[in-house]
Amino acid sequence: MTEHDEHGHGPVAVDEHGHGHVVPSGDPFADPGLPEHHPRLTDISEKAAKRSERIVAGLFVLSAVATIAFMVCYTQVPNNRQSLVNFFPIGAMSASNFALGVCLGVALFSMGAGAIYWARTLMTDVEIPQERHEYESSNEDKAAAIAEFQQGVEDSDWKKRPLIRRTLIGAMAVLPLPALWILRDLGPLPGNALRYTAWTGGELIINDNTVSLDGTTGQGIRPEDITIGSLVNARPKAALSAGDDFNNMMVKSSILLVRMNEADIKSSQERDWGYHGIVAFSKICTHVGCPVALYEQQTHHMLCPCHQSTFDLSDDGRVIFGPAARSLPQLPITVNADGYLVARSDFNQPVGPSFWERG
Amino acid sequence: MKSLSTRRRHPLAAFVVLVLALGFAGTLFAAFVSPASANADSGNTSAQAIANGKALYETSCSSCHGMNGEGSSYGPSLVGSGSAAVDFQVSTGRMPAQQPGAQIQKKAVLYTQAQIDEMAAYIQSLGGGPVVPSQSQYSVNDSMVQLGGVLFRTNCSQCHNFAGEGGVLTDGKFAPELTQTSPKAMYEAMLTGPQNMPQFPNTVLPSAEKQAIISYIVSTRDEANYGGAGLGRIGPTSEGLFIWTFGLIALLLFAVWIAAHTTKASAERVAQAAAKKGGK
Amino acid sequence: MSTSTAGEEIVPTTLGGKAADYLDQRLGIAGAAKKNLRKIFPDHWSFMLGEVCLYSFIILLLSGIFLTLFFTPSMGDVTYNGSYTPLDGIRMSEAYASTLNLSFDVRGGLLMRQIHHWAALVFVMGIMVHMLRVFFTGAFRKPRELNWIIGFGLFTLALAEGFCGYSLPDDLLSGTGLRIMQGLVLSIPIVGTYISFFLFGGQFPGHDIVPRLFTIHILLVPGLILGLITAHLILVFYQKHTQWAGPGRNDKNVVGLPLMPVYMAKAGGFFFVVFGFIALLGGLVSINPIWVYGPYVPNQITAGSQPDFYIGFFEGALRMMPNVEFNFWGHTLSLNVLVPFAVVPGILFGGIALYPFIEAWITGDKREHHILDRPRNMPTRTALGVAGITFYGVGWLNGGNDLIAIRFNLSVESITWVCRFLIILGPIFAFWLTRRICFGLQRRDRDKVLHGAESGIITRSPEGAFSEVHTPLSQGELHKLTAHDVHRPLTLTEVTDANGVPAPNLRRAKLRAKATQWYFGQRVEKPTAEEYHESITSGHH
DSSP states (O other): OHHHHHHTTTOOOOOOOSSOOOSSSSSTEEEEEEEOOOOOOHHHOOHHHHHHHHHHHHHHHHHEEEEEEEEHHHHSOSSSSSOOOEEETTEEHHHHHHHHHHHHHHHHHHHHHHHHHHOOOOOOOEEEEEEEESSOOOOOHHHHHHHHHHHHHHHHTTTTTTHHHHHHHHHHHHHHHHHHGGGGSSSSSTTTTTTSSSSTTTEEEEEGGGGTTSSSSSOOOOOGOTTTTEEEEEGGGGGGGGGGHHHHHHHHHHHEEEEEOOOOOHHHHHHHHHTTEEEEESBTTTTTTOOOEEEEETEEEEEOOOTOOEEEETTTEEEEEEEOOOOOOOEEEEEETOOOOOESSOOSSSSOOOOTTTT | HHHHOOOOOOHHHHHHHHHHHHHHHHHHHHHHSSOOOOOOOOOOOOOOOOHHHHHHHHHHTTTHHHHHHOOSSSSSSOTTTTHHHHHHHTTOSSSOOOOOOSSSOOOOOOOOOHHHHHHHHHHHHHHOOOOOHHHHHHHGGGHHHHHHHHHHHHTTTTOOOOOOOEEEEEGGGGEEEOSSHHHHHHHHHHHOTTTTSBBBBBTTSOOOHHHHHHHHHHHHHHHHOTTTTGGOOOOOOHHHHHHIIIIIIHHHHHHHHHHHOOOOOHHHHHHHHHHHHHHH | OOOOTTTTHHHHOOOHHHHHHHHHHOOOOHHHHHHHOOOOEOOOOGHHHHHHHHHHHHHHHHHHHHHHOOOOOOEEEEEEOOSGGGGOOEEEHHHHHHHHHHHHTSTHHHHHHHHHHHHHHHHHHHHHHHHHHHHHHTTTSSTOOOHHHHHHHEEEEHHHHHHHHHTTTTBBHHHHHHHHHHHHHHHTTTTTTHHHHHHHTTTSSSTTTHHHHHHIIIIIHHHHHHHHHHHHHHHHHHOOOBOOOOTTTTTTTTHHHHHHOOOOOOOHHHHHHHHHHHHHHHHHBBBHHHHHHOOOTOOOOOOTTOOOGGGGGHHHHHHHHHHOOOEEEEEEEEEHHHIIIHHHHHHHHHHHHHHHHHHHHHHOOOOOOOOOGGGSSHHHHHHHHHHHHHHHHHHHHHTTTTHHHHHHOOOHHHHHHHHHHHHHHHHHHHHHHHHHEEEEEHHHHHHHHHHEEEEEEEEEEETEEEEEEOOOOOHHHHHHHHOOOOOOOGGGGGGGGGSOOOOOOOOHHHHHHHHHHHHHOOOOOOOOOHHHHOOOOOOHO
């Protein structure tokens, strides 16, 4: 680096006063000009240069070898989950990925390293100054450009014919609008889509754990199944037949059921909307919509893993920490004639993140 | 020092520095993300005299949980907790508790499995409750991994992370990592809901589904990181940390290597070369 | 090619010569080659940072093209039946299934995915580090303000591009990220709900977002980035590179090594080195193992759901913001979302984009600059930069507050509270401290100029006093340490009319006088020639 350069001048002789150099006359800070070039070992010793040459060539050969190895590994190293290599300190990993990555990496890296080593040791390192040119045009050029431009304006009658000018500007101003207009069919208008969920009065609550892998069957929950301190993830029965609409439905209708001692529930409305201490809350955070599910059965805190909004499920789902501004909506539930838990109605407010029209 | 400073002009010195610095960066990174180790616990169930368990209970547990497991202001009632809860709490070293805090931590196990079984039998005799599962209930079944994965992501990953590396809860509490937990302890934890973990009784998460979840956890944690070093399996954060430590330092070293001026020949060598040239 | 003197006909003999001659007869390339082949580039490690960005972008293009050959950008439902058996029989989108196939069934597919993702992280990191370099050295000053703006545009496009790519595989993490993004969009007053419905083709998640993001990710944004990078490079080439002060280097020249052959080899070699390094990462270090996350299902979530690092600041700001929300006239204004997602980043990014113009206005400096500032010589700018880094860093840190809490046995609430204060107090403290450090370093430079460098040799005088021998600096070093300007604040008279008539905008002029006082009011003067001679002749050091 540059500091090194200047040390390259060699030590300055220091007399007993510590300043044995010649005091420059005039400006001591004046630019002394580019320092003299000092040769590298490879500049003066053919032996060193030969050595550099061999290193560079060696790196290029290594690159070619690794390239060929890459192609060999591509066909010879099996690409499946059973073919692993175990390499300290990484541990077991895919043999194919390891072999291909290392071969490609070595092929590329040694190619680059060879080129750089070549440049550093054998190509010139004599620094050359190059003048910068002026960016600003000369006054003559400016004047000429202005004249040309004005001639063009003149020739077009731009100034003389304001009608053309104004209509053109006006037309140009509205011309881009269709580019926005044509995007209208990107999606439907929101309407009241964010205001309702799949829950209606009598809708059976399905235990997520009983849903088959294809999502089409599942079972309801009886109140006696849910012990105090337990947590059940659940969905509306409609989700079992939602088909393509499944994700859109779940994003609003996922709920959680927890059971606590009725005495622990601080709000009478919450107790009312629950069933013998079983309460159902929306699983969707009122902040930006992550599923909240980190339920602490002793504190009744419900934490969102995304931004740490914390809700108190024993107190109407009130926010006790974090960025969410609204309580977690509660779903009023009861038991149907068959003894299964069902919703009494939809949520009394939109679930999930706030939006402008929410109110 | 002198020899070191003369060798810095060696053509390979730059590479040595590069390797050392990369190693340093890697170590720095590894220190930050290497998963905390934990003790494995194992054991098999066997029934012992309730009386033995009661004796053990009275010396080690009764000061907090009461002479007859009725509980006190220091510890909850154990009546109805069942043998599964005792086995989980004692065989993971959580009980007997040592120091108060946000959460009772796991530590070295103080009792043999036989003693734990005796205590469990005693507590079971107090008022029933969830019993220690049999091996067939929690043994790993590879054909259940798929279902287990879905159930894990529905019920467990929100607290324990997608790879069972654990996660944070409120006020300093946390969901522990499952990287070393025994299948039996997992089963018992789901069944009994230790501390702030909710319970997943068989009525809402049937025994077979617990087995599926355990099968998934065990197969995932034993699974290779196909792409290479797993970086703690905690997601994009450790990837970002890795690239900003190891990656950035490596790239900067390459940049320095490219841009730094090549070492100049020493004055003696220049003089030598000149003399040689003159001699020809 | 045969050499010849002017006027003599050049007859190419080699194959390359003939090809060049063929092109020259049609395109006149010799003129351009004459001017540019020996173009000079200065050597400094910090000038290589932009190249890291360029190269990682090329790597992104190459690996990305490979990925498009196998990726299916569709949210159609399929039941997985591939070689990753733990997901056998699970319902998922085609996008996720094809990403699994890429990872497990296409040879080299996992490698390409990992190279692509690592290169993306290097790309954004490179841009950030490169921007900081340009900022702290004042390389954004006239005539390079426009290139700063282009670079800023590239930075924001890179963030958007990264987010789109992160969202494509439709795994649990990327779906969660999209869900959060949709929640952010919903918070935009008046039009938020509409934008969300247009973006997602209806309700979240719908079936359109992955194919739409795919087009944005592989066509729209990379096209813009490619165009802007081209413009960025043309400007660098045309305006020539900046350089550090030093003997023989000034605002009128550029000192360095020629493009042909030295920088062709160095820069070309660096491309391969960066590519090789990233390929090694792809082969040895896991990134985004989507099979572990599982497919996106709206009711599933994982602890530690995190974005890639470049979204970390937004994530941390979201976590930090107190829960302020207003309801009025049937409308909801979610400041708890809007402020960290739009307002604060808007101010921060706006400030970054406009900084060259703000500084030029404050300093009143209209000259061209090709010699870089050492950060210490512009204490206020450097302090502002460090304050900005602190602000960004605290937000970023809080984006990982859950993982920090776990690692260090802390409570996540206390980390959040600390960060809430730190994001205000931290930058103020950092600003103050950085300025002090800069002034200290300037004083040290001044001492070095006047009294020489510390030699490490201790001498003992006949009287028994110990002192350190100071080695006088060479003229080159003296020049280097005194090449900078010491700026002075503009006074109000300077911003009034030449005739003493108050400028039409007196208020603005006063503001400017205040700003420039704040910027340059405190300073360390350079040693003058007299001081230097005085110091030398008195033998005082």
